[in-house]
Amino acid sequence: MLVTLEGLDGSGKTTVWERLQSDDAVPSEAVFTREPTDTWYGDAVQRSIDDDGADSLAELFLYTADHAAHLSNTVRPALDEDRLVVSDRYSDSRYAYQGATLEASETFDDPLSYVREVHAPWTRPPDRTVYLDLDPETAAQRSGATNKFETADYLSTVRDNYERLIDADPARFVRVDATADPDTVYERVRAAIFD
Ligand SMILES: Nc1ncnc2c1ncn2[C@@H]1O[C@H](COP(=O)(O)OP(=O)(O)O)[C@@H](O)[C@H]1O
Numbered sequence: 001m002l003v004t005l006e007g008l009d010g011s012g013k014t015t016v017w018e019r020l021q022s023d024d025a026v027p028s029e030a031v032f033t034r035e036p037t038d039t040w041y042g043d044a045v046q047r048s049i050d051d052d053g054a055d056s057l058a059e060l061f062l063y064t065a066d067h068a069a070h071l072s073n074t075v076r077p078a079l080d081e082d083r084l085v086v087s088d089r090y091s092d093s094r095y096a097y098q099g100a101t102l103e104a105s106e107t108f109d110d111p112l113s114y115v116r117e118v119h120a121p122w123t124r125p126p127d128r129t130v131y132l133d134l135d136p137e138t139a140a141q142r143s144g145a146t147n148k149f150e151t152a153d154y155l156s157t158v159r160d161n162y163e164r165l166i167d168a169d170p171a172r173f174v175r176v177d178a179t180a181d182p183d184t185v186y187e188r189v190r191a192a193i194f195d
């Protein structure tokens with residue numbers, strides 16, 4: 001089963017993802033992973049993140065290349081062994097974030113749909129996605145604006161894109177209020193995965 005954690009920067013995904021790894025209820029053979037990955041593909045993505053002048057279309061394909069390698073090297077082999085896979089960010093981040101960056105380039109009438117079309121023939125959709133819902137202002141404040149994506153204005157567009165993705169596939173998403181205290185958020189994410 002493939003479970004993904006999604007949400008704006010600062011919504012608490014990594015905090016939950018790390019805590020799950022020491023939870024006795026989680027099968028010992030579960031695979032915990034993330035995007036961008038910690039491979040050379042992910043390194044290429046990080047170089048793009050660090051470049052404020054990066055071409056947004058090129059950046060899309062760097063993130064997408066990282067996803068393709070993530071699928072073949074990590075996700076598909078684990079699922080083939082019937083292991084639980086929990087990914088801190090996955091394809092919905094691409095649709096939401098690169099859908100937002102490509103808005104500005106005016107190359108596509110509907111960038112989010114284009115990014116989904118790029119993935120559709122070959123990606124492996126999640127079985128369950130937990131969306132940590134947080135307002136852009138708090139997200140930007142918590143994440144400390146450590147990269148070019150972490151501004152309230154940009155994250156507001158990203159949030160709108162996430163809402164579009166949830167509207168399009170409500171059965172896959174579980175929304176968790178990320179403004180709650182860390183223990184409450186964790187319990188709700190845990191319930192979304194195990195119930
Ligand atoms: N429920 C919460 N309430 C308040 N602050 C939180 C909560 N969850 C995480 N944080 C804090 O917010 C910041 C971002 O958390 P993190 O897990 O890195 O988020 P993400 O991985 O979604 O960017 C960290 O300083 C973390 O301690």
Ligand SMILES: Cc1cn([C@H]2C[C@H](O)[C@@H](COP(=O)(O)OP(=O)(O)O)O2)c(=O)[nH]c1=O
Pocket residue numbers: 008009010014035036049063088089090091093094095097098143147149150
């Ligand atoms: C996976 C992914 C991440 N991102 C962005 C979100 C983050 O701002 C940045 C790095 O991801 P990450 O390290 O998860 O940042 P955070 O922990 O703050 O959420 O890359 C995309 O734009 N597209 C993607 O497909």
